[in-house]
Amino acid sequence: METPIEVSGLVKTFGRTRALDGLDLTVRAGEVHGFLGPNGAGKSTTIRVLLGLLRPDAGAVRLLGGDPWRDAVALHRRLAYVPGDVTLWPSLTGGEVIDLLGRMRGGLDPKRRAELLESFELDPRKKGRAYSKGNRQKVGLVAALASDVELLILDEPTSGLDPLMEEVFQHWVRRAKQDGRTVLLSSHILAEVEALCDRVTIIRNGVAVESGTLDELRHLQRTSIEAEIVAPLDGLADLPGVHDLRVDGNRVRFDVDSAALETALRRLTELGVRSLVSKPPTLEELFLRHYEADPTEVAAA
Amino acid sequence: MSTLTGTRHVARLILRRDRVLLPLWVLLLAVLPATYAASFFELFPTEAERAAYAAGTARNPSIVALLGPVYGDSIGALTAQRSGFLLVIIALASLLTVIRHTRTEEEAGRRELLGSTVLGRHAGLTAALLVTYAADLLLGLVTVAGLVASGLPAAGSCAYGLATVLTGIAFATIGGLAAQLTETAGGARGIGIAALGAAFGLRLVGDTATHDWPSWLSPLGWAARVRAYEGDRWWVLALPLAATVLLTTVAYPVSVRRDLGAGLLPPRLGPATAGRALSGAFGLAWRLHRGQILWWSVGFGLLGLILGGAAQAAGRSLEGNAQLEEIMARIGGASGLADAYLGATLSLAGLAAAGYGVQAALRTRSEETDGRAEPLLVTGTHRSTWLLSHVVFALLGPVVVLAVTGLAIGLTYGLSVHDVPRELPRMVGAGLAQVPAAWVLAGLAVLLYGLLPRLASVAWAILAVCVLLGQLGAVLKLSQWLLDVSPFTHTPQVLRPQWSATPLWVLAAVALVAAAAGLAAFRRRDVPVT
Numbered sequence: 001m002e003t004p005i006e007v008s009g010l011v012k013t014f015g016r017t018r019a020l021d022g023l024d025l026t027v028r029a030g031e032v033h034g035f036l037g038p039n040g041a042g043k044s045t046t047i048r049v050l051l052g053l054l055r056p057d058a059g060a061v062r063l064l065g066g067d068p069w070r071d072a073v074a075l076h077r078r079l080a081y082v083p084g085d086v087t088l089w090p091s092l093t094g095g096e097v098i099d100l101l102g103r104m105r106g107g108l109d110p111k112r113r114a115e116l117l118e119s120f121e122l123d124p125r126k127k128g129r130a131y132s133k134g135n136r137q138k139v140g141l142v143a144a145l146a147s148d149v150e151l152l153i154l155d156e157p158t159s160g161l162d163p164l165m166e167e168v169f170q171h172w173v174r175r176a177k178q179d180g181r182t183v184l185l186s187s188h189i190l191a192e193v194e195a196l197c198d199r200v201t202i203i204r205n206g207v208a209v210e211s212g213t214l215d216e217l218r219h220l221q222r223t224s225i226e227a228e229i230v231a232p233l234d235g236l237a238d239l240p241g242v243h244d245l246r247v248d249g250n251r252v253r254f255d256v257d258s259a260a261l262e263t264a265l266r267r268l269t270e271l272g273v274r275s276l277v278s279k280p281p282t283l284e285e286l287f288l289r290h291y292e293a294d295p296t297e298v299a300a301a
Numbered sequence: 302m303s304t305l306t307g308t309r310h311v312a313r314l315i316l317r318r319d320r321v322l323l324p325l326w327v328l329l330l331a332v333l334p335a336t337y338a339a340s341f342f343e344l345f346p347t348e349a350e351r352a353a354y355a356a357g358t359a360r361n362p363s364i365v366a367l368l369g370p371v372y373g374d375s376i377g378a379l380t381a382q383r384s385g386f387l388l389v390i391i392a393l394a395s396l397l398t399v400i401r402h403t404r405t406e407e408e409a410g411r412r413e414l415l416g417s418t419v420l421g422r423h424a425g426l427t428a429a430l431l432v433t434y435a436a437d438l439l440l441g442l443v444t445v446a447g448l449v450a451s452g453l454p455a456a457g458s459c460a461y462g463l464a465t466v467l468t469g470i471a472f473a474t475i476g477g478l479a480a481q482l483t484e485t486a487g488g489a490r491g492i493g494i495a496a497l498g499a500a501f502g503l504r505l506v507g508d509t510a511t512h513d514w515p516s517w518l519s520p521l522g523w524a525a526r527v528r529a530y531e532g533d534r535w536w537v538l539a540l541p542l543a544a545t546v547l548l549t550t551v552a553y554p555v556s557v558r559r560d561l562g563a564g565l566l567p568p569r570l571g572p573a574t575a576g577r578a579l580s581g582a583f584g585l586a587w588r589l590h591r592g593q594i595l596w597w598s599v600g601f602g603l604l605g606l607i608l609g610g611a612a613q614a615a616g617r618s619l620e621g622n623a624q625l626e627e628i629m630a631r632i633g634g635a636s637g638l639a640d641a642y643l644g645a646t647l648s649l650a651g652l653a654a655a656g657y658g659v660q661a662a663l664r665t666r667s668e669e670t671d672g673r674a675e676p677l678l679v680t681g682t683h684r685s686t687w688l689l690s691h692v693v694f695a696l697l698g699p700v701v702v703l704a705v706t707g708l709a710i711g712l713t714y715g716l717s718v719h720d721v722p723r724e725l726p727r728m729v730g731a732g733l734a735q736v737p738a739a740w741v742l743a744g745l746a747v748l749l750y751g752l753l754p755r756l757a758s759v760a761w762a763i764l765a766v767c768v769l770l771g772q773l774g775a776v777l778k779l780s781q782w783l784l785d786v787s788p789f790t791h792t793p794q795v796l797r798p799q800w801s802a803t804p805l806w807v808l809a810a811v812a813l814v815a816a817a818a819g820l821a822a823f824r825r826r827d828v829p830v831t
Contacts, residue, residue, distance in 0.1 A: 051679045054827045077681040087672040090485055092571075092579075092588065099575030100585060104680035125570040129408075129484060140676070 002065045004029055004151050004182045005050065010059035012045055012206075019045045021206035022059070027184055032177055034197035035186040038291045042206040043186045044084070047155050050184075051081060064151060077106050080149045084156035084186075086140035088128030094139040095124030101143040113146040119168050133160035145172050152176060152183045158192065170195055190283045202290045209290055214283070221281035221289070222255040225264070230272030239264055250274075307420035311428035314415075315402050323436055326394045331440045333387055334461070335447030336773075338380040342452065348374070355379060362509045362611060362642065367649070369525040370508050377457045377530025380448070384461075386772070388468050388524055389501060391440065395433050395469040396476030396493040402429035404480035404489040426556050430477050430549075437469030457530030460538075464524035467541035471520045472497065474545045478552040481559065491596065497521075498600060502607060509611050520544055582682050586690035590661060594698050597657055598705045601650060605709025608646050609728070612639045612710070613717040640796040643710060644731065650706045651735030651789060652768055654699035658743030659760045662695035665750055666757045669829045684824050692747055692816055699739040707732025727796065734795045737808035741788040742767070744815030751819030754830045 005027035012020040020042045027033040037043050048054040050063055052072035061068055066075050088097055095117075102108030117124055122138045131139065137160050144152060158169050166189070173183055173196050187193050193200060194214065202210040202217075210217060222243065229250050236252070237245050241260025246253045256264045268276070316323070345351040355374035358364050365371075368385030372378050403426055406412040412425060445462035449455050472493075479492040500519040507516030508525075516522030520541060527537045578584050665688060668674045677687055711728030715721030746760035753759075767787040774784045784790045788808050793800035 048675075048827075051675075053675060053678060053829070055825075073681055073683055076679050079679070081676065081679045083672060083675060085672060086676075089585075089589065089673060091592075093573065095573040096571070096575040096579055100579050101676060101680055103575070103580040104582070104677065104682050106681060123570075124573040127569075127571055143676075 002029065003027070003062070004064055005033075005184060006060070006062040007046070007050075008060050010046065010049065010061060011057045012042075012049060012054060013057055019206055020049070020056075020059075023203060023206060024208050024211075025201050025203075026211075027182060028199075029182055030177065030180055031198040032173060032183040032185060032196050034193040034200035035184055035203070036188070036193065036200055036287065036290075037203040041203045043203060044155055045206075046203070047081075047153055047184070047186065050153065051079075052076070078149055079151040079153060080105065080144035080147050081153045082137070082140040082144045082155065082157040084159055086136040088131065088136055088139060090127065090129035092128050093125055094122060094128070094131060094135070094142075097128065097139055098124065098143045098146065102147055105147050105149070107148075108143075108146040109148060113142065116142040116146055116172070119171070120165060134162065134165065137161060138165070141169065141172075145176065150181060152181055154183065155186045156188060157185070158187070158189060166192065190287060194283055202287070204290060217286055218281055219258050221286050222257050223261055223281065224253070224255045224279045225268075226253045226277040226279075227251070227268055228274040228276075229268065230274060233271065236264065236267055239267065304421040304423040305427055306424060307415075307418065308424040308428045308431070311415065311420070311424050312432050315428060315432045318402075319398070319432075323398070323432075327436050327440045328443065330387055330391055330394070331443035332447055333773075334380055334384045334444050335451045337383040338376060338448055338451040338453055340778075341376045341379050341383075345376075345379075351376070351379065358382065361638075365508050366505045366608070366611065366642075367645075369504065369522070370513075372525075372528045373531040375530050377448075377453045377461075380453065381457075381461050381525070381529045384465075385525065388465065388521055389497070391437070391465060391469045392472035392497055392500075392521065393494070395437055395473035396479070396497065397490065398433045398436065399429045399473045399476035400480050400486060400489045400493060402432070403477065404483070405486040407480075408484070408486050422557060423553060426477055426480075426552065430473060433473040433476075434470050437466050437473065440469065441466035454530060456533055460527050460533040460535065461524075461529035463538055464527045464529060464541075467538055467545070468520060468524050471541040471544045471548070474548040474552065475520075478548050478555070481552055481555040495600075498604075502604065505611075506607065582677065582687045582690040583693070585677070586694055589664065590691075590694040590698070593657070593661070594694070594701055597698070597702045601653070601702050601706040602709045605650075605706040606713050609643070609710035609713035609715075610717060612643050612714045639714070643714065643728065644794055644796045646710070647703075647706065647728075647731050647735055648771070648789065648792065650703060650732065651739055651792065652764070652771065654702045654735060655739035655742040655764055655767070655789075657698045657702055658695045658739050659746045659764055661698050662692060662743050662746035662750065663757055663760060665691045665747075666754060669754065670831055672829070674828060678828060684828075685820055688747075688751070688820055688823050692743075692820070695743040695747065696740055696812075696816075699743065700733065700736050703732040703735050703739070704729055705732075731795050734805060735792060737805045737812065738788040738792045740812035741808055741815070744812035744819070747816040747819035748822070749819070751822035751826070754826070 003026060005025060007023060007025040010020050010023040010025075011018070023042065023046060025035075025046065035043055035046070045054065049056050049061060050068055052063075052068040052075070055069050064075055064078055068075060088094070092100070098108075098113065102113070116122075120138045120142060122135060122142060126135075128136075137157060141157055144154070152173075154173075158166055161169060170192065173185070176183060183196075185193070185196065197214070199211070199213050200217065201208050210220075229252060232250070233247050233252055236242060236254070239260060241257035242264055243255045243257075244253075254264075341351075345354055352374045355371050355378070358379075359371050368382050371382040403412075406415075406425070415425070441462040444465055445458045448458035448461065475496050476489075476493045479489045479496070480486075482492060483489050500521040503515045503519035504522040507513045507519065507522055513522075517526065523537055523540045526534065528534050579588060665674070668691075674687065678684060707729040708725065710732070711725035712721065714728065715724030718724065742760065742764050745763055746757065749760050750757045767789055770779070770784055770787045771789055773779070774790075788811070791804040791808060793802070793804055
């Protein structure tokens with residue numbers, strides 16, 4: 001089976017701004033791929049290149065085995081897209097927009113359309129201007145999820161949805177995955193990413209800084225240790241991979257790289273441990289580190 | 302907190318956003334009367350010449366219909382009348398400015414952002430009105446200064462300037478009220494422009510008929526009735542002032558009663574599924590453009606019925622004046638004068654139809670910047686199909702509008718001269734002859750959109766230049782090559798016995814080449830360009 005999305009060395013500039021600076025991204029068939037990064041990192045630009053809306057300046061981009069710019073029309077019939085800010089025509093109802101987009105894409109499943117409307121609790125009779133932000137997103141989601149396509153490209157699709165609807169969304173993405181569809185999900189909602197994504201790619205300043213499964217990413221991070229020891233502290237500060245060591249009497253706190261965890265724990269037990277708390281890196285910490293730090297530092301860490 | 306808290310800040314925001322647009326229309330419209338005065342001083346230095354011109358103007362219903370009555374033969378009176386159409390433009394600019402800063406803001410959700418800060422309930426509307434009032438006042442001051450500087454009496458100039466200011470203010474307030482009635486800026490603009498059209502229609506009927514009472518009912522008729530330079534009836538100025546006060550007292554309670562974002566007229570539910578027609582780029586484009594086409598056709602149809610009915614009077618008014626009759630006989634008798642009047646009317650309709658073409662073509666731009674184009678362009682629809690679906694309406698719209706105008710004129714004019722079979726096809730043909738020039742403007746708008754999307758609205762500036770060249774060309778004695786820049790200069794006078802169709806083919810070809818180039822450029826560029 002072909003790889004739905006293959007991007008390497010993608011460069012896109014707008015005037016003097018270098019929005020994408022050699023981006024790599026691979027999405028495998030049948031997976032839900034999380035696409036993360038701070039605001040302005042280049043997520044939407046990447047997606048627009050994939051959709052054949054923007055023409056890349058350099059790099060190789062393959063989408064469903066074709067060239068997204070040259071084969072745009074043929075490829076578009078095989079994918080559906082939900083932008084982060086769905087805007088509707090003020091005079092058209094939500095139901096009309098769903099049908100219009102579906103028909104233009106080559107038809108949608110009427111049964112699934114009805115199911116989606118019901119589970120998202122969306123009134124399709126309201127005019128575009130009468131919908132709230134969350135309801136506009138629902139219109140986009142129903143239109144995309146009701147169509148029979150191989151690839152779903154979702155650009156922060158749940159912005160404005162309430163937690164209940166977030167659940168419904170996750171249910172439908174899982175169902176799309178069961179049906180064998182591939183999903184590229186750009187998102188800021190970490191719980192959503194953790195619940196849905198098989199693999200994630202984190203981008204920053206137009207470059208992919210990390211890519212892999214969540215477990216793989218966690219593995220690259222530090223565990224924080226808090227311990228009460230019997231003997232006075234000795235020989236811990238010199239260990240490679242130990243960071244931010246703080247000593248308060250016989251209480252110690254430090255962060256340790258995953259690779260050095262075993263050595264550090266052995267040293268602690270030699271000193272005699274009264275109590276020990278170990279915290280694995282949370283997803284938040286993992287992302288915040290990537291969002292805040294300079295990409296070169298992260299790559300070195 | 303008072304209901305006006307924060308008005309100053311909103312006003313400053315409006316001034317910041319309009320720092321180019323506002324001075325542009327204020328200054329442009331303010332200097333024109335002085336240029337008219339200067340040209341009259343030069344053209345008619347003697348009283349006899351002025352009297353002849355004034356008499357000729359007063360007898361020409363097409364001029365009176367467009368500009369209003371002339372009340373004397375002084376330079377001031379001639380200038381005041383010549384500036385008659387400026388009032389319409391000032392009124393339009395004033396009401397659109399208010400809507401732009403009230404309902405458009407609210408519809409876009411920006412008003413909500415401001416409303417959450419320390420802002421009184423009336424601050425938004427008040428700021429928009431005050432800025433526009435101030436713009437009108439500034440316009441009036443510059444106008445008066447220009448008129449006095451060109452040598453006209455100060456009292457008359459002040460009366461004229463004040464009449465202009467108060468007309469602008471009255472229509473700004475109409476805009477403020479319209480903005481409270483509907484949910485959409487488009488709807489508010491529609492109501493505002495309909496009010497302006499009704500005022501123009503009343504004034505036109507009153508000024509060309511034997512009794513002028515309809516003009517007294519029209520906010521556009523009051524300025525002329527001040528009789529600036531010819532008696533200066535200051536008390537007439539109380540009418541626009543009273544109208545402004547009245548409209549304000551209506552607009553404010555309405556603005557308080559309704560919710561933010563809502564209008565007075567409640568929204569209704571629509572169909573849950575799309576009809577058969579709504580199934581592709583063209584189906585959607587039809588939905589988006591059909592309302593505009595319908596309302597433009599209704600408006601121009603009504604105007605055509607009125608103007609066509611008035612045309613015969615144009616020919617009649619000359620009977621009994623041997624000298625003028627002799628002149629008219631040379632250009633084709635009484636029917637020749639009616640034809641000249643209808644020809645001028647249709648060329649104005651041509652300019653308006655070009656405006657339709659430009660706005661329909663630029664619809665693509667707002668679809669792109671508002672993010673509605675993207676979801677459509679990734680559904681397997683060709684880019685060219687999507688753009689073409691709008692271009693078709695930019696080209697068809699002027700055809701429909703001008704055909705309806707010609708049809709309506711042909712009907713009432715034909716009835717009044719008892720020859721519908723002859724006049725109906727003639728007038729439809731004369732209307733359609735305006736189409737190619739209007740297409741050129743629409744084609745340029747498509748070209749700009751494809752090639753330089755950020756500058757797409759320059760198409761409006763091009764249309765404004767064409768209007769100015771047509772209106773001022775003769776007055777300013779511009780050279781022919783400059784006038785030839787405007788496609789409208791090349792439209793033949795098809796109501797005259799002899800004319801050539803070649804320019805029509807050339808204009809249509811230019812329009813289509815421009816549109817095709819725009820289409821080709823659009824296929825190659827990034828979307829969206831914001």
